Amino acid sequence: MPALPALPHWEETPADLPAAVREIKAALRARITASGRSVEEVFAIVERRLAPEVAEVSAALERGEPVWPVIDYADIAAGTVSPAQIERLHRRGCLVVRGHFEREQALQWDRDIVEYVEGNRFFETYRGPGDDFFASVGSKPEIYPIYWSPAQMQARQSDRMACVQAFLNGLWKHESEGERWFDPGRDSLYPDRIRRRPEGADSGGLGTHLDPGTLDLWMTEAYQRAFRHLFDGTVEQYDPWDAAYRTGGPQYAGSTMCSVFRTFQGWTALSDMAHDQGVLHTVPIPGAMAYLLLRPLLADVPDDDMCGVTVNQAFPAGEKWHPLLMEALAGIPDVQAGDSVWWHCDMIHSVAPVTDQQGWGNVMYIPAAPWCPRNERYAPSVLEAFRTGSSPSDFPAEDYERTWPDRFRIEDLNVTGRRGLGLLAV
Numbered sequence: 001m002p003a004l005p006a007l008p009h010w011e012e013t014p015a016d017l018p019a020a021v022r023e024i025k026a027a028l029r030a031r032i033t034a035s036g037r038s039v040e041e042v043f044a045i046v047e048r049r050l051a052p053e054v055a056e057v058s059a060a061l062e063r064g065e066p067v068w069p070v071i072d073y074a075d076i077a078a079g080t081v082s083p084a085q086i087e088r089l090h091r092r093g094c095l096v097v098r099g100h101f102e103r104e105q106a107l108q109w110d111r112d113i114v115e116y117v118e119g120n121r122f123f124e125t126y127r128g129p130g131d132d133f134f135a136s137v138g139s140k141p142e143i144y145p146i147y148w149s150p151a152q153m154q155a156r157q158s159d160r161m162a163c164v165q166a167f168l169n170g171l172w173k174h175e176s177e178g179e180r181w182f183d184p185g186r187d188s189l190y191p192d193r194i195r196r197r198p199e200g201a202d203s204g205g206l207g208t209h210l211d212p213g214t215l216d217l218w219m220t221e222a223y224q225r226a227f228r229h230l231f232d233g234t235v236e237q238y239d240p241w242d243a244a245y246r247t248g249g250p251q252y253a254g255s256t257m258c259s260v261f262r263t264f265q266g267w268t269a270l271s272d273m274a275h276d277q278g279v280l281h282t283v284p285i286p287g288a289m290a291y292l293l294l295r296p297l298l299a300d301v302p303d304d305d306m307c308g309v310t311v312n313q314a315f316p317a318g319e320k321w322h323p324l325l326m327e328a329l330a331g332i333p334d335v336q337a338g339d340s341v342w343w344h345c346d347m348i349h350s351v352a353p354v355t356d357q358q359g360w361g362n363v364m365y366i367p368a369a370p371w372c373p374r375n376e377r378y379a380p381s382v383l384e385a386f387r388t389g390s391s392p393s394d395f396p397a398e399d400y401e402r403t404w405p406d407r408f409r410i411e412d413l414n415v416t417g418r419r420g421l422g423l424l425a426v
């Protein structure tokens with residue numbers, strides 16, 4: 001292959017965004033063209049490869065068949081997940097783990113959280129949303145900016161969580177290009193929030209978007225290398241499960257950022273939720289990332305536009321630029337308290353709207369974020385937030401828990417918790 005022109009890169013948010021977008025788009029087009037294929041040709045290949053997958057999902061949806069793979073926790077724990085199930089996980093990129101925790105345990109955690117926030121007068125002191133990403137209606141929040149309850153920490157450091165995280169991390173190629181990119185058996189403890197949506201709630205949901213980054217996905221050197229096959233004419237070799245170059249680089253700062261590399265995003269259900277009560281949906285096709293990253297390079301998108309992607313806002317996906325993908329938007333099945341739900345970190349997802357919700361909709365957000373240089377860099381700030389009861393630095397500095405006496409204590413950490421926070425080196 002001829003030597004391809006190098007790409008300009010910005011390791012921090014460019015000062016002049018439209019100029020940087022114009023520059024990177026021209027450079028990406030030039031690089032792809034120098035490979036001997038046009039951008040249109042490369043994008044057509046991606047479309048041709050994705051179309052049958054989209055058709056398969058939308059046909060299953062039409063027939064009312066389940067789209068999301070479901071695996072019993074007992075099979076993950078016993079190592080008896082079949083090769084056919086693994087193959088399906090790779091194809092769909094998402095999973096419900098049935099019985100990840102005992103139902104009674106999850107319901108107890110839910111009660112414990114209520115006691116924790118009420119006992120500390122959270123609702124009386126709540127100052128409103130600290131960001132507008134999950135803009136809340138009314139004064140009582142659905143998303144609780146609470147990170148350090150005993151319930152959350154017990155779940156995060158539990159053997160059952162570690163077992164599922166290791167299984168999910170293991171679906172990724174963590175050794176490639178002559179390097180070991182992460183340790184699948186050790187997770188970094190990534191503190192996130194809680195959602196408790198009450199019975200009778202009306203919610204507009206959350207639009208289709210993705211979370212791994214924004215303009216940095218095209219603009220940082222690490223992401224350019226991670227997505228190298230999309231930008232050098234070898235799109236057939238692009239593997240959404242290859243962690244190469246994903247575990248070291250920066251993400252542009254913003255109020256919706258995630259400093260760590262997550263193999264999967266996830267949450268654990270703390271209430272039963274029916275599939276038609278405003279639940280999570282995904283486009284269950286990990287390889288759709290190729291479409292999302294190449295689409296802005298086509299001629300019908302203005303030169304200073306990345307199909308609406310900009311910094312400090314979730315990466316939007318939608319009908320305007322990604323109509324093919326939207327046909328495959330598929331919701332989770334009914335879940336019970338104690339089940340957990342997972343999706344590949346690059347996948348498009350949304351939360352459906354609901355009116356007069358039946359039952360509660362309560363979850364703890366706990367992802368799979370394996371130990372790697374990027375996550376190791378974030379760990380000291382997590383530890384500091386834990387020690388002081390502060391909000392982690394990826395989130396608005398709301399700091400409700402600093403004075404709460406019954407938050408989880410450092411002496412209650414087990415080995416998994418200590419490893420996850422970087423207090424134990426192995």
Ligand SMILES: [Fe+2]
Nearest residue numbers: 209210211349
């Ligand atoms: Fe998201």
